[in-house]
Amino acid sequence: MFFMEIVVAASAVYLGKKYLAKKRKSRRISPVAHEANAPGKELSCTACEDEIGDRGKQANHYLKASSVALGLTALSRLFYPALVPVGLLAIVYSAFPFYESGFRAFFKTRRIEVGILDVILVTGMLATGHLFVSAATIWLLSLSEKLLIETENDSRRKLVDVFSEQVRTVWVRTKGVELEIPFEELKVGDTVVVNAGESIPVDGMVVDGVATVDQHALTGESRPVERTLEDKVLASTILLSGRLGIRVERTGQDTIAARIGNILNNTADFTASVQARGMETANAYTPPTLALGAITLPILGPNAAMTILLSGLGYNMRLVSPISVLNYLKILSGEGILIKDGRALEQLGRVDTVVFDKTGTLTLDRPHVGNIHIRAGSGISEHALLRYAASAEYRQTHPIAMAILDAARQREIDLPPIGEAAYEIGYGIRVKVDGVLVRVGSTRFMEMEGIPIPTEMRELQEQGLEEGYSLICVAIDGKLGGMLELHPTLRPEVKGILHGLKQRGISLYIISGDHERPTRRLATELGIDHYFAETLPENKADLIGQLQREGKYVCFVGDGINDSIALKKANVSISIKGATTAATDTAQIILMDGTLHRLDRLFEIAGDFENNMGNNLKLSIIPGLICIGGVYLLHFGIPSGIAIYNLGLAAGVTNAMLPLKKYSESENNDDK
Incomplete structure (x- = not known):
């Protein structure tokens, strides 16, 4: 038996070192290859995808190898003992990644990590003839790695889908003729024609036309801006009314590639964040x-020592912790909540302060009509003035027009009918109604x-x-x-x-660039005691830092490009789908329905996650303590240690899977 242990260990060390050398060589070569093949930022997306693809292939390979090893050891134990040597080789081969981790921890980082325990435990199990236990352990760890990679891939795909809602074709004016071409064929210097209701696809300068443009995606403000000759326009803004010819200064292709690349880079540590807590434990x-x-070895012998190693205090956390995290990510995804960074799910449980940006986050992009002011001596009623305004805006779709039409419908x-369908759209609108x-x-x-x-x-x-608030003028004749x-x-x-968050004991703040009076009025209306008014965009992050220095654990909820620094500064950051790219790129969590409806639900599920x-943790420690006590008090051997370990693992996996059943039943009850 001792001879078998020496052979297996020596073979593993030799093959493991050879494997490590090969990996180091590939790492040295890969940057050169990348540089030669495709310079520029466009490589980042491809490199990320290639890296994930390689990891996925490797995970599939070793999961299949460990499955074969498990099957061979089961057959050799139950029916064909002659298969033992083949099963042994399959186990050693499928254990390569774990030997690599152990060697790296010992030879490179010089730290005592769980990888070293894996090497000793697998080798010891092989040496003492417990092939099936070794094969089952390696299979479970391989399956865990496979699940993590698949979830990471799924998360990346969802993120790309969120931000890839781009135009596929554009209209270009060439020698007086308008042609529709694929978006990717657009070049700097081309003249793009954009009509009302369309998204502006490029950054550029207006060369003809007058229009109103909704820049909420960049500024967070609901009021449209007027754009005419030589004005700058930006990609991803919406042309609400009018028509523009725009000379292209920068095509959107690079911007889109960089955007997706940034998203992928932001999620590059996804697996690490999911695994981190369990691995740390x-x-x-x-x-x-x-x-x-080691202490047990000279006192009670090698079998007792191996049983102590099998106790696995906290060992199962690296398996059940990712399963729990991934299950909760799946649950949240079903709730319309996308978690970009697994760490945010854990950090939500520590949040005691939530700070809201005002415009676009607490408010909608569509305003509503308040008081109607009549010019003294005009002889017109409020009803008639609103009727004229609504008639003029009848065919418009921008937020101001929709607000006026809503007010007319409410009254x-x-x-x-419009007598003349002659519109002059730009800074305002002119139309004949009832002959005036x-x-x-x-x-x-x-x-x-x-x-x-x-006056x-x-x-x-x-x-x-x-x-x-703002005012819109209405003139008659x-x-x-x-x-x-x-x-x-x-x-x-x-x-x-907000009521639900206050019930959880969370302090609430508003940050606004508006004047003191409207900000205070909104805070009073919402029952929020704390607010910051007249805040410049660059100072939002400073206010978040101030709260953190006061000992608060801050979650910031924002949607504008001017919120991105504050989102990055906060302990937890949340944005909503449809917000600016800068906000959704930076935020750790995205509410996919474009509203705040799921915010309280997010905190509820995060609290449940912490309990799970x-x-x-308890289920990964208690069975180990029982095993250790049994070794010293009841002379437990390896079979007993294996049984307790498996019971603890089963209990841990069951606990990690329970949330899926719980929330599935809750969803079914809601449907009823």
Whole structure:
């Protein structure tokens, strides 16, 4: 038996060192190959995919090898003893990755990690003739690695799907003729034609046309901006009304590739984050387990020492911990919550403060009509003014038009037919309604049209700026009829979500770039005691840091490009689908339904996850303590150690799988 142990160990050391040398050589060669084949940032995505593909192939290979080893050892034990040597070779071969890990820990990092325990345990089991136990252990570890890689692949695919909603074709003007071409064929210097309702596909300069553009994806503000000759426009903004010719200054292809590459790079440590907690626990218990085994060896003999190693204090955490994490990621995905970084799921349980960005996060991108102001002496009613405004905006789709039309519907105003379908769209809109000329737009538009703005109406506008709302002018036949207030619209789910968070004892804050008065009014309406008003974008992260220095564990929820630094600074960061790319790239968690409905549910599931992980830890330690006690008090041997270990592993895996059953039953009950 001793001779077999020496042979197996020597073979493993030789093959393991040879394998390591081959890996080091491939690492030295690969950067050169990459550099020669495809320079530039576009390589990052391909390199990531290739790396995952190679790891997946290796995991598949060793899972098949360990399955063959398990089958051979079972057959040799039950029916054909002559298969023992073949089974032994299959076990040694399938154990290569674990020997590599053990050798790296011992020879390279000089740390006592669980990989060393794997080498000693597998070799010892082989040496003492427990081939089936060795094969089963290697098979379980190989299966765990396979599951982790598949989940990482699935996560990456979902992330790419989230951000890959790009136009496939664009219209280009060439020598006065408009042609539709594939997006990837677009070149710098081309003139792209964009119509109302379309996404602007490139960064560029307007060379003809006038239009209103929704830049919420970049600024977080709901009010559209006016763009005309020589103005800059940005990719991923929406042209709400009008038509523009845009000279391409930078094609979107590189930007998209960089965006997807950044997403993939952000998730490059996904597997590491999933494994980290379980591995840390397993590594922490490895030195005392080995020390106890060494102490037991001269006192009770090799069988007792091997049984001590089989006790596996905390050992199963590296298997059941990833299973729990992956199951909860699956549960959250089914709830419409995408976790980009597995560490965020663990950190949510420590959050005691949630900070919300105001515009675009607590509020919708569509405003609503507030008070209607009539110019003194105009002789027009509020009803008539709103009727004219809604008629003028009837065929428009931008947020301001939708707000005016919603107000008309709420007041059950019948819209008259439009006498002349002649629109002049840019800074405002001009249309004939009931034989009168109606103009709707900004004060700048009114001034361009030669319509004077009375002093009292300008004072109303200044008051609106101070209070945090805007005003839209409505002119009738060349004279200002009045103004409509446009207020930010609170998300309908916000009050319920905030109530649920407060019930959990979480402190709530608002960060806003608005003036003090509207921010204070919103905080009071929502029952939030703390707020920061008139905050510049670059100062948001400083405020997050200030809260952290006060000892708070902060979760920041934002959606704008100016939130990205604060999202990165926070302990946990959350954004919503449809937010700016900068926000969703940076955030660790994305609410995929584009609302805050699932935020409280996220914290509920995170708390359940922490309880599950706590039970995992108990189930990985208690059976080990029973085994150690049994060795010294009841003279347990290897069979007893194996039985206790397997019972503990079964209990741990069962606990890790329970959430799937629990939430599946909950979903079925909800459906009923």
